[in-house]
Amino acid sequence: MSLDKTMVQRVSQLARIEIAAAQLDNTAKELNNILDWIEQLNEVDTEGVEPLASVTGHALPQREDTVADGGYPEKVLKNAPDRQLEFFAVPKVVE
Amino acid sequence: MSDIVDLNLAELKKAIIDKDLSAKEATEAYLQAMERGAHLNCFISTTADKAIQMAKASDQRIESGNALPLDGIPIGVKDLFCTSGVLTTAGSKMLSNFVPEYESTVTEQLWRDGAVMLGKCNMDEFAMGSANTTSHFGSVENPWTARAEFERQLVPGGSSGGSAAAVSAGLALAATGSDTGGSIRQPASFCGIVGLKPSYGRCSRWGMVAFASSLDQAGPLTRTVQDAAILLTSMAGHDPKDSTSANVSVPNFELALTGDVKGMRVGVPKEYKLEGTPSEIEGLWEKGIEILKAAGASIVDVTLPHTKYALPTYYIIAPAEASSNLARYDGIRYGMRTEQEDLQDMYQKTRRDGFGEEVKRRILIGTYVLSAGYYDAYYLKAQRVRALIKQDFDEAFENVDVLLTPTAPSEAFAIDENDNDPIKMYLNDVFTVPASLAGLPAISIPGGLSNSGLPLGLQIIGKMFDEESVIKAGGVLEMATGSDMQAAGKE
Numbered sequence: 001m002s003l004d005k006t007m008v009q010r011v012s013q014l015a016r017i018e019i020a021a022a023q024l025d026n027t028a029k030e031l032n033n034i035l036d037w038i039e040q041l042n043e044v045d046t047e048g049v050e051p052l053a054s055v056t057g058h059a060l061p062q063r064e065d066t067v068a069d070g071g072y073p074e075k076v077l078k079n080a081p082d083r084q085l086e087f088f089a090v091p092k093v094v095e
Numbered sequence: 096m097s098d099i100v101d102l103n104l105a106e107l108k109k110a111i112i113d114k115d116l117s118a119k120e121a122t123e124a125y126l127q128a129m130e131r132g133a134h135l136n137c138f139i140s141t142t143a144d145k146a147i148q149m150a151k152a153s154d155q156r157i158e159s160g161n162a163l164p165l166d167g168i169p170i171g172v173k174d175l176f177c178t179s180g181v182l183t184t185a186g187s188k189m190l191s192n193f194v195p196e197y198e199s200t201v202t203e204q205l206w207r208d209g210a211v212m213l214g215k216c217n218m219d220e221f222a223m224g225s226a227n228t229t230s231h232f233g234s235v236e237n238p239w240t241a242r243a244e245f246e247r248q249l250v251p252g253g254s255s256g257g258s259a260a261a262v263s264a265g266l267a268l269a270a271t272g273s274d275t276g277g278s279i280r281q282p283a284s285f286c287g288i289v290g291l292k293p294s295y296g297r298c299s300r301w302g303m304v305a306f307a308s309s310l311d312q313a314g315p316l317t318r319t320v321q322d323a324a325i326l327l328t329s330m331a332g333h334d335p336k337d338s339t340s341a342n343v344s345v346p347n348f349e350l351a352l353t354g355d356v357k358g359m360r361v362g363v364p365k366e367y368k369l370e371g372t373p374s375e376i377e378g379l380w381e382k383g384i385e386i387l388k389a390a391g392a393s394i395v396d397v398t399l400p401h402t403k404y405a406l407p408t409y410y411i412i413a414p415a416e417a418s419s420n421l422a423r424y425d426g427i428r429y430g431m432r433t434e435q436e437d438l439q440d441m442y443q444k445t446r447r448d449g450f451g452e453e454v455k456r457r458i459l460i461g462t463y464v465l466s467a468g469y470y471d472a473y474y475l476k477a478q479r480v481r482a483l484i485k486q487d488f489d490e491a492f493e494n495v496d497v498l499l500t501p502t503a504p505s506e507a508f509a510i511d512e513n514d515n516d517p518i519k520m521y522l523n524d525v526f527t528v529p530a531s532l533a534g535l536p537a538i539s540i541p542g543g544l545s546n547s548g549l550p551l552g553l554q555i556i557g558k559m560f561d562e563e564s565v566i567k568a569g570g571v572l573e574m575a576t577g578s579d580m581q582a583a584g585k586e
Binding site: 003007008011012013014015016017018019027030031033034035037038040041042043044046049050051052053054055056058060061063075076078079080081082087090091092093 | 192193194195197288291292295296309335338339341342352401403404407408410413418422425426427428429430431432435436438439440441442443444446447450455456457459460462463466473475476477478479480481482483517518532533534559
């Protein structure tokens, strides 16, 4: 599997990271170098092996779905680049 | 006392409790050392006022007979632990204005026990790097550049490079770090100090800027194994705020330092003998084997057949998790924003401007391997190989108590040396990544000096939640190698 320019553009859109058109080829080359190196995993026979997502084997704890924290909008908004009243502000989305 | 900064943690702790010197004097000595060592660029922020204030509080507690276990111990904090009211950047332009309103659990516990914060340590951006050259706040210089009289500046390793260099140079008595694929152990090796990565889940990840959540683990960087054990005892513990934090009891790790490894079974994995590894690394490993053998341990040859697949597995799993974790940097809730009329443009340009090259590369790789049509071939495949890597360790640990390996395949290299070749940079973690993927505790101990006079580390890997054996074996190694290193470490 090899990434072409179109695919890099698609991935950059999915990741919401703008890449200048002039840099797409170079980025594709860089990413392909890494992906080619990763390809060696295909040598490993993983037939019947369950994917491992957790190393501890501990079950995730569960709790009542109740409010345990909060009620301090000033703290929450403290680092916001832009705000209106007690809300985060974003560029206009709906006309 | 002109040599306050030469005392290790255990010694300073005693001196303060015995009132040979005050916590404030100790902190002031470090603040002065930090000024003298500012050219190393170990700190992104210095918190001198806070440090003095914390030290005074320690002195008051000691005066009133209520001393806490770490009272007056001045430490550096890797800049990815959120510290309330103190800039926390994770080495990134994206967070260059981020001042958390809350404290990470690990640092909270250190302050609970009386430790003093000197400042926030430089690091690779979002902990992605092995040389501390990806930081938005500049590279960190390894203090061994001067000690070994190198003409070119050497890297301290990464990603906890600022933490390691600060401890090595005597600018902090100890420091916190985080290890995802080797980010505590490899810089400890490069800087000639001790670095301990605990078992996954041992320390809470709450309030740590996330890189790869199934791998990230906090741990101490210190001058001695005993110091690491003391700090870990304060840092560890179950935390309901981190659902992966392990609900297991925390021993007093210092008590594991019995100096007795008689009968301990030490595994030597043959797959860690890599072609192209410098012979001095092999020689160091041999020396470690001899030390433990002479101390009464039995050496057992073991096999970890999937070792060579650990790095490529890691470079699917870690970027995949990173691409998901770093999606939160959207220019809306915190961090920087590149103002645009359109919301999508704002996202794309904020993330273009806020992230550095290595971080972008990993987000793109991660996004690709998780995207529709590639998920099974890359991500699930990597998780399956990860299962085999863990199984290798499980089988090896049926016959041994710990494993002994080198920490890194080389000594510290020059700043910019490996920057143009990501894969070459990734290979730095070839010996540390397997234990990370399996979630196992591991420590790097200064083992000796290379032919060019630079420190090299030895790694002890233990069973899940058996930091005690790791600390015990590490302590025995240190007893045999430590004195040479301490002498060499004096500038």
